[in-house]
Amino acid sequence: QQQVKQSPQSLIVQKGGISIINCAYENTAFDYFPWYQQFPGKGPALLIAIRPDVSEKKEGRFTISFNKSAKQFSLHIMDSQPGDSATYFCASYRGSTLGRLYFGRGTQLTVWP
Amino acid sequence: DAGITQSPRHKVTETGTPVTLRCHQTENHRYMYWYRQDPGHGLRLIHYSYGVKDTDKGEVSDGYSVSRSKTEDFLLTLESATSSQTSVYFCAISESRETQYFGPGTRLLVL
Numbered sequence: 001q002q003q004v005k006q007s008p009q010s011l012i013v014q015k016g017g018i019s020i021i022n023c024a025y026e027n028t029a030f031d032y033f034p035w036y037q038q039f040p041g042k043g044p045a046l047l048i049a050i051r052p053d054v055s056e057k058k059e060g061r062f063t064i065s066f067n068k069s070a071k072q073f074s075l076h077i078m079d080s081q082p083g084d085s086a087t088y089f090c091a092s093y094r095g096s097t098l099g100r101l102y103f104g105r106g107t108q109l110t111v112w113p
Numbered sequence: 114d115a116g117i118t119q120s121p122r123h124k125v126t127e128t129g130t131p132v133t134l135r136c137h138q139t140e141n142h143r144y145m146y147w148y149r150q151d152p153g154h155g156l157r158l159i160h161y162s163y164g165v166k167d168t169d170k171g172e173v174s175d176g177y178s179v180s181r182s183k184t185e186d187f188l189l190t191l192e193s194a195t196s197s198q199t200s201v202y203f204c205a206i207s208e209s210r211e212t213q214y215f216g217p218g219t220r221l222l223v224l
Contacts, residue, residue, distance in 0.1 A: 009153075032211045043117075043203050043215030044156070089155060099210040100146075100171075105155035 003027060004092050006104025013111050019077040021107045023090035026071065032093035034101070035064065035075050039086050047088070048075070080111045116140040117216035119204050125222045132191040134219050136204030138184075142214075144207040145187040147171075147179060149200040150218075156203065162187055194223045 005024045013019045023033075034049035050057045050064040050073065057064045063076040077084055090104040116139045126132050136145060147159040148171075158171030160179040168179050176198060180188045191198055199222050205213040 006155075034212065036215075041218075043205075043217055045215065046212055049212075093211050095210070100158065100161065101211075101213060103156040105153060 002105075003102035004090060004104040006090050006107060008107060009105070010108045011110070013077075013080045013109065015080065015082060015111055015113050017080050017111075019075075019080045019084070019109055019111070021075045021088050021090070021109070022072065023074065023092075023104050024070075024072045025092045025102075027092070027094060028071070029094050029096075030092040030102075031095055033064070033066065033073050034091050034093070035062075036089040036091065036103075037086050038089065038106075044087075044089055077109075080109075082111045082113050085109055085111050117204060117206055117214060119202075119216040119219050121219060122217065123220045125224065126194050127224050128195055129193050132194050132221065132223075134189045134202055134204075134221070136187045136189070136206075136216060138187075138206045140206060140208075140214075141184060142206040142208045143184075144210055144213075145181065146205040146207070146213060147177075147187065147189045148203045148205065149173065149198075150203060151200050159189065159202075194221075196223050199223045 035047045036044035037047040038044040048062050061078045066073045088107045091101045118137045120135045146161040148156045157173045162168045162181040178190045202219045204216040207213045
């Protein structure tokens with residue numbers, strides 16, 4: 001069963017607009033929530049991450065909003081640029097003896113100039 | 114992709130042939146992972162390693178085996194390739210387990 005559900009599958013935003021990608025999880029044992037960015041032909045790279053003890057984390061134009069009670073978190077890209085066009089993956093981490101990441105299915109973002 | 118290389122970067126093979134993909138790291142990270150990426154499925158974990166000769170299965174391990182005889186190398190083997198194993202394969206490394214660093218990927222086409 002899918003541990004992390006991500007939406008939308010694809011997103012088209014005009015330059016300067018706000019891009020919003022949403023993720024939901026079921027397992028309350030998850031304790032770390034990263035977002036990865038992947039450009040065509042490249043491997044995913046860590047973009048920003050949050051822990052459940054805070055509701056928001058901002059790094060430049062990228063912000064994670066976290067709602068622990070709803071078991072949801074989202075990525076907001078402010079002032080979206082054509083260079084932000086990429087595939088974005090949310091993930092959830094469960095720390096344990098053999099901790100691992102569970103990835104969402106990805107969102108393909110296209111920012112039109 | 115610094116510190117992680119994958120070889121080959123592209124491969125075309127025929128159904129029923131064995132295939133081995135190599136992941137090599139220079140970061141001395143303890144944990145190594147193999148994922149496959151397919152449209153609509155995102156990244157799915159095949160196998161992972163938590164030390165030399167210590168490996169475990171991920172969610173899509175059927176038809177794959179792995180080996181790790183040295184800290185720096187993690188091999189993924191398709192014993193008898195099938196068309197359903199056509200995919201892009203990514204290796205990842207981690208020291209903290211929370212944060213993973215991905216290699217450049219290997220595109221595999223099974224005809």
